[in-house]
Amino acid sequence: MSHKIIRSLLEGRLKAWAAARSPALRIAYQNVVFSPAASETYLRAFLLPAGTNSNDLAGAHRLYTGLFQITIVAPAGGGTGAAESLADELAALFPLYDRLTKTGFSVQVMTPVEPGPEQQGDTAFALPVSFQYRADTT
Structure with missing residues (x-):
C-alpha cells in the first residue's frame, strides 16, 4: 500500500x-507506546490519508493524498517561542513542492507547512503544524 x-x-x-x-x-x-518526561519537549507525528483516486479510464493511475501533521508538545508555562521556532524549522524541513522518493515512488509536499490551533493544557502546550501531500502512480 502506498500510504x-x-x-x-x-x-x-x-x-x-x-x-x-x-x-x-x-x-x-x-x-x-510513548511516555514523555514531564519537562520534555517532543513531537507527535500523524499521517492522515485522504481518499485514493484514479484519473484514467483504465484504472492504472492512483492518486494518494492526505495530510502530515506534526504536533510540537512543550511543557506548560514557558511561552510559545520555542514551539514556534520548531515550527519554523519544520517548515524548512518540508519545503513547498519538495519530493521525497523511495524505489521509484515519490511523494510531494503540496502546501506550505502551516500552524494549527494551539492547545494549552495544565501541564503541556501543543502546537500542531501540517501540510498536504500528493503521490501519483501508474
Whole structure:
C-alpha cells in the first residue's frame, strides 16, 4: 500500500532531523507506546490519508493524498517561542513542492507547512503544524 511508503518517507525525514538536533527530540508515532518526561519537549507525528483516486479510464493511475501533521508538545508555562521556532524549522524541513522518493515512488509536499490551533493544557502546550501531500502512480 502506498500510504505505507508515504509514511516511511515523511516519518524517516522527520526522524533523521529530530535525532540530529542537540538535544535530540523524541517523536511519538501513531500506535507506538510513548511516555514523555514531564519537562520534555517532543513531537507527535500523524499521517492522515485522504481518499485514493484514479484519473484514467483504465484504472492504472492512483492518486494518494492526505495530510502530515506534526504536533510540537512543550511543557506548560514557558511561552510559545520555542514551539514556534520548531515550527519554523519544520517548515524548512518540508519545503513547498519538495519530493521525497523511495524505489521509484515519490511523494510531494503540496502546501506550505502551516500552524494549527494551539492547545494549552495544565501541564503541556501543543502546537500542531501540517501540510498536504500528493503521490501519483501508474
